[in-house]
Amino acid sequence: GENVEQHPSTLSVQEGDSAVIKCTYSDSASNYFPWYKQELGKGPQLIIDIRSNVGEKKDQRIAVTLNKTAKHFSLHITETQPEDSAVYFCAASSTLGRLYFGRGTQLTVWP
Amino acid sequence: DTGVSQDPRHKITKRGQNVTFRCDPISEHNRLYWYRQTLGQGPEFLTYFQNEAQLEKSRLLSDRFSAERPKGSFSTLEIQRTEQGDSAMYLCASSSRQGREQFFGPGTRLTVL
Numbered sequence: 675g676e677n678v679e680q681h682p683s684t685l686s687v688q689e690g691d692s693a694v695i696k697c698t699y700s701d702s703a704s705n706y707f708p709w710y711k712q713e714l715g716k717g718p719q720l721i722i723d724i725r726s727n728v729g730e731k732k733d734q735r736i737a738v739t740l741n742k743t744a745k746h747f748s749l750h751i752t753e754t755q756p757e758d759s760a761v762y763f764c765a766a767s768s769t770l771g772r773l774y775f776g777r778g779t780q781l782t783v784w785p
Numbered sequence: 786d787t788g789v790s791q792d793p794r795h796k797i798t799k800r801g802q803n804v805t806f807r808c809d810p811i812s813e814h815n816r817l818y819w820y821r822q823t824l825g826q827g828p829e830f831l832t833y834f835q836n837e838a839q840l841e842k843s844r845l846l847s848d849r850f851s852a853e854r855p856k857g858s859f860s861t862l863e864i865q866r867t868e869q870g871d872s873a874m875y876l877c878a879s880s881s882r883q884g885r886e887q888f889f890g891p892g893t894r895l896t897v898l
């Protein structure tokens with residue numbers, strides 16, 4: 675099955691700085707890559723996703739890039755704010771079924 | 786609020802007891818997924834329904850676990866003879882007929898004493 679690796683496991687940044695989280699995947703058949711934000715005590719919230727026919731996607735302060743050849747994708751958050759503090763998960767999927775998740779990145783944004 | 790609801794939000798039970806969780810997906814979403822999440826880990830896939838048909842089950846779903854979606858709307862996940870290792874957050878997600886996006890509910894946190 676698919677194996678998704680996520681780094682770093684923790685990330686601390688100053689408010690206003692950028693944050694980058696990186697993931698790699700193993701299954702070349704994977705073609706859908708969502709990112710989720712999870713706050714304490716809540717379920718994961720979809721924040722952005724990218725399909726394999728696109729190299730980059732942006733939504734306001736959040737962007738995702740995909741390198742299919744290297745099998746890695748990244749989440750970029752610019753102008754970070756304290757409310758961006760949460761655990762972020764990357765995931766990969768090749769079908770309409772299961773998502774394979776990374777182990778998460780605890781992002782802390784200091785004011 | 787994504788529109789996926791789960792009940793109960795918290796469940797504390799003793800080892801050996803049976804528990805049942807309910808998930809109500811977003812209206813008209815025909816696909817429904819169950820995941821399990823333990824502390825410090827990402828969600829792990831358990832099973833997936835398209836309408837009332839259970840299409841995929843993970844090896845994590847032992848014989849003590851059963852899931853149903855009898856009318857293609859809400860779903861239940863039952864764990865029989867609970868063990869301490871079953872303590873986790875149980876998450877439900879749904880997606881539409883056309884979409885890949887999975888929207889998660891708030892989860893049910895199970896504690897087995």
